[in-house]
Amino acid sequence: MTNQKKTYHHGDLISSLIKAASEILQEEGVEGLSMRKLADKVGVSRTAPYHHFKDKNELLCAIAAAGFKAQEARLQTLLSSHEESEKRFHQYVYQYIEFADTQREVYDLMYGRLIWKTGTPTSALKDASKQTFKRWLDWVEQLQEDKVLPDNNSALRVGQASWASLHGLSRLLIDGIYLDRNDIQAMTEQMIQTLIRTQPASN
């Protein structure tokens, strides 16, 4: 108990838990996030969280789902700007990488094996991720019409492939394989060149 008004009944543990968990996550990474430490931080006994989240897995899913909501909101904000289409795409790529960079641990939960492979994604999480991806695909379709992204294939394929590329870049950054900021920046720029339909000086 790291000090807290002891009232037996906490009030709203659920949101307190998510908040505290997010903090630990940001500061110490997912390795530093244990249910016991979390409970202690909130000022509650070890097993109290288990009455609000069936599992540690479920807690993580909740955080990840919130991450998808945040990511989607960011996209919507960008889409409501009156920028040129290609420039917006440019901005999106940087925004995507920046999100992954600043919210590393959340990003890892959203797209990492811990939940999707080792654990079991909540149906709420699945829905959130699907919706975010759908919003992306809708935009890809438009980007194809605007001749920004290639239209040699369906929006789904182009959307999948280009997203996979962004994801790969994000992972290299997140997982500590590329730590050099300059490299990431230059790699991002190069990737944009590759993704965008208009190739510079072909032939």
Place this chain on the structure above:
Amino acid sequence: MTNQKKTYHHGDLISSLIKAASEILQEEGVEGLSMRKLADKVGVSRTAPYHHFKDKNELLCAIAAAGFKAQEARLQTLLSSHEESEKRFHQYVYQYIEFADTQREVYDLMYGRLIWKTGTPTSALKDASKQTFKRWLDWVEQLQEDKVLPDNNSALRVGQASWASLHGLSRLLIDGIYLDRNDIQAMTEQMIQTLIRTQPASN
């Protein structure tokens, strides 16, 4: 002790450990690989492995390093074929994805956060990964000369960016985000189209 001739001195624990660890890895994933279970499988006491590997981390690094060697050997084999340059690149991409797919857990160790971020990569591992990457870059240079990969940027940048793309695809497959084989296949094909210099029907 899962049965084994008990001779107190094992003979060559080191390689036995790596072999057994690789098996557990393939069958149960890294989550199922504990030092104690490993020791038991080899027929030795809990802490015996610690006289050959300082850490669990070091054990994992050894496996990862072997993975890099294997990956590099595969590349060399491919490069010794007398195929057309573009076709070889095509083959490489499929080979890369296939490697990640069939050796999921090893791939995850090689490029995952467990070692590179959470843990600390052995200098031997660092060397192995650097060398593998260098071999890739050398080939990229040649691919640029052959007009297969774009030459709008240095071999380093083009190599980094295109590798990041492949990595992203691999991760989606490995981490259980895309389970559908057909999707991966089609995504791979689309990605190749994007990576390769000659854009189909531009303008």
Place this chain on the structure above:
DNA sequence: TTTTTATTTTGACACTGTCAAGATTAGACG
């Protein structure tokens, strides 16, 4: 054969997720 060195083991510690059973309290109903 004795001594040194290389291996391996037993004991211990602090930590993890989570289950079962009991304690405490808030809110609903009279």
Place this chain on the structure above:
DNA sequence: CGTCTAATCTTGACAGTGTCAAAATAAAAA
């Protein structure tokens, strides 16, 4: 107001983890 019920939280316990220190064993060197 008092009583009952349902929600909420706690204590105890178990099996599992990585890894350190000290003791036991065996092989190699003298």
